[in-house]
Amino acid sequence: MMMNNPTMLSYIRREQPVLERLLSSYPRQITDALADTPQHPQHWLILATGSRINAANTARLYMQKTAALQVTVAAADLYLTYEEADPSVDVIIGISLTANDPTMLAAIKKARTNSNAHTIIITDQKDTALTEIADATCDLLTGKETVPYITLSFQAIVLTLMLLAVRSATDRNILTELAANQELDEFSFLIENMNPTVQRANDFYRKFTIDFTNSPQFTSIGANVLAGTLAEMQAKFTEILRVPTHGYSLASFTHGGFMGTHENHCQFYIEINTDPAVMAQLQAVKKYEARLTPHIYTISLTGDQPTVNDDQTLQLEAVTDPYKAPLLAIIPFQVLAWFIAKSRGINLNHPMYEDFQTAINLL
DSSP: OOOSSOOHHHHHHTHHHHHHHHHHTTTHHHHHHTTTSOSSOOEEEEEEOTHHHHHHHHHHHHHHHHHTOEEEEEEHHHHHHHOOOOTTOOEEEEEEOSSOOHHHHHHHHHHTTTOOOEEEEEESOOSOHHHHHOSEEEEOSSOOOOSSSOSHHHHHHHHHHHHHHHHHHHHTTSSOHHHHHHHHHHHHHHHHTHHHHHHHHHHHHHHTHHHHHHOSEEEEEEOGGGHHHHHHHHHHHHHHHOSOEEEEEHHHHHTTGGGGOOTTEEEEEEEOSSOHHHHHHHHHHHHHHTTTOSOEEEEEOSSSOOSSOOSOEEEOOOOSOTTTTHHHHHHHHHHHHHHHHHHTTOOTTSOSOTTHHHHHHTO
16 A cells, blocks of 8 residues: 555554455465475574564564574674574575665575575565575565654564464474464454554553653663564664663663663563563562652553552553564554654654765775
């Protein structure tokens, strides 16, 4: 669907219908992509750049759990320069949203030098040099996202990778058809709740507009399974709001991140249904940090009432599987980044430091 003068928010609101299309197209495109993979794949390599790396890391743990795979995520430029091609890799997945991506092309060629790995390209661009060298292509069905801060494409990448894992597990009898259908039903439920999540995040922003607008620093903290979500929050807030932002796993925050806390520091804690010991520690950290800053907010996907009834919790739909929780957990940060930028008077159509890439390419 073409949009006139699309904005970042326009694309956020398209996440639900586009992911519904991706899910309804299952298993045709996914089956075709995996048609010539080895009978017993063990090691998948995902090559990406920028937010695409965050999307891959968002899906990685789900892929490993569901399909009994070893999944390695690598930055294409780092891989090209420093890594050795691993002959044990039997599936290579390249993720690219550009028609001309020479670094990705070279990285994939390098990865294939010592193996006969099956190569899949995940992209919104058809008929590129990447799709020509690939054994298969997965179309994200997003069309080209024309704003510089991807949101819709991020979610489409995450779901596509998760669906590849479901199909691979089904093909290798790791999942029964009944179990696979249960996974698809759970995805469908989450996708149905994307637009309501956007609205709840919108309402949450309006409730705390002044605090969010004036905050000089943001931090998000959550369980390790949310690593990709936390990294993407850090990327989006830094790029869009242009203030110091960090996304910490709970372990990283307790091993040093907490030292950066100050009285004007805005913190978001993400609560999910995972190891109770992890969530108990998260609560302990939140309680401690509340002594240092009043700007403590919670995004909850547990279905439980807040431990502290401080009216600063964004209650989202409960997600029972922590590996799928990132599909909803990233949406509030996408929405908040957009609205806070607007309230701060930031014109996202005019990026800062427009000469940066030109300048560094001349070095």
